[in-house]
Amino acid sequence: MIIDMNYWSKVIKRIFLLLVSVIGIYLFFKLSIFYLPFLIAFVLSLLIEPAIKFLMRKLKLKRKTSSIFIFLIVLLIIGGGLVWGITTIISEASSLLQGFNNYFDKLYIQIQEVMNYFSSSKFQFSEQVNHFIQESTTEFIGNFSNWIKNGLTNLLNFFTQIPTISIYVVITLLSLYFICTDKIYIMDQVEHHLPPIWAKKIWIHLKEISKMLGCYLKAEATLVLVSFIISIIGLYIFQMIGLNIHYPLLIALGIGFVDALPILGSGSVMIPWAILVALDGDIKLGIAIMILWGIMSIVRQFIEPRIVSHQLGIHPIFTLLAMYTGFRFMGIIGILLGPIILIILKNIFATLIDQGIIKSIFDR
Template sequence: MNTKKFYPSIVITVVISYLLIKVVDSYQYFFGVFNLLLSILTPFVIAFILAYIFTPIVNFLEYKLKIKRIFSLLITYGFLILLLGSFVVFTAPIIISSIADIVSQFPLYVDKTQAFFIEFGNSLKNVDPSTLKDVGNKIMGAMPEISNLLVGYIGQIFNTTFSISKFIVQFVLAFIICFYIILEKESFFEFYKKVLYIILGKKYARLTLDVGNTLNSNIGKYFTGKMLDSFIVGVISAIGLYFLKSKYALLFGTLIGFMNLIPYFGPVIGMTPVVIINLFYNPSVALFSLAYLLLVQQVEVAVIEPKIVGGQLGLSPFLTILAVSVGGGFFGIPGMILSVPIMGVIKIYLTKFIELKHKDMQL
């Protein structure tokens, strides 16, 4: 009589495999759930980022000037509303007008570009006609793809418009959440610690708290320093472009300041439209603007950033570019900005781990 053995591990493996297959088949549903969850959590993520920015100001008012926390928060928020109001009244109309003017002038830019290529083509009359024909055929063959790309960009602009409206709502909600995070940060942290000890146990809870404290310190110092650094760069750039008679100096200065938050790639992205737009009006202004902005970036890298930010958390250029590329690939511009301090924390603990293992091998 043959006895049949029952292997629970085989049944578990089959069940898990079946569930994984169903997950892969329904990946769109799970991605939709993930995007919905991410959308719900976005105001909380923004609130924690804002808390990093506002906490030093609130702490200064509370501990240095002996103002109660609730009043320190109200003063900070009042100053911020005044700052945003001033920006909307004095700066935003100029920036919006500049953007509208660039859009209205776009046909002119296209005509000038076509004229340049026609003139360039006339200068190539001595070139073999068959070669020019091949180049022309390739360009004409690429036109449908370019057209489809432009249509895609137009659709993306509409999607971005609705996303901006959604982001404004999330940003307002984040300000409210941030207010209560800072107001009750001690009780919030105590609750967070208790939950960690219950879920992870003493050993891993302590490790998580240690990583969290390191991450908190790195993000706080880096992000606030980088914002001040980028603000200075934006102001200096706008003033210089204005005196160089650059078109849309305020718009470009604001763009350069914002893009400066992104290491390595940001300054290049910020400079590019300055040079391209000014080329259509005055090539010499475009050249001088490029030279000036390169000089500003050198001063920023050599003087401003080390004093304010503190040397990029000790990251090498390779690790910084890697962090920005990965962060931007997954989370866009916010990921590019926050990836550097996160990479700094990863480097700290990875270095500790490697040194500890190296000592164990030597013993």
């Protein structure tokens, strides 16, 4: 048997390059946690670059002047949003945390009333079944109550670290300013310190990745923002007309976050919520929540194909897989970073993916 050493050396070389690339990307993202403010600033600079170029083109302004003008607008939007959001979340979360014991006591009493009804009716359960249901219900309510309380406590603890967060925010904003105003200088420095072929490949990949990331972030941000705006307006209207709505901002943020996840969507929160409040006797609120969910679904179905389709070329199952993998490796932040990493990998290994990864490695 003749072994084609030339062929197998090529295969080993391709496998080695693939492994080195994957390890390099993994290490890059592990190290990037330390430089997260700079990465956030870089992504934000990609998003506001079209606005800077628009001012340069239409008003004939210099890059620095356009960058400062757009930067100030972004600063006002982010600053105002953070101040309003943080104060409202702290207020609502504190109030919600204080009232949780009453909510779960009320829920337990209602479940006991249901059990007593079945016990006194002809549809009687055996004593063992009643005991099992009562124990399971008590355990579930206790565990769920503790989980919610811990989550809200952690949220409040997070906001007590505002001095540390402020440092990250300041570094991010300063980085954004310098990246926007001195983009040409930064690009010249990169080209000066790298071999020409490396610099060329880096700029090609960066342009493609920037384009794909821009599409992804704009699509997700638009969909989440639309869901958030519709839900918070609807919830505040419900509150104004006298429906039993508390903590509208927290609820709207939760709906917006869940709506960003593939497959789940806002219905996974709003439908059970509507059913529970209707069973609790508040039929009007249950109907109102379903109407709000219907409006959100119609709007999302109308705008989603125009925003997302044909932009990323990634099936939702792979997006979900990327989110889960990111969550396992990096926690909650990985849910957001997972799809971004997938987009970058898809761009870097585009040739291998188009040919078939295994096939391209073992092709002669």
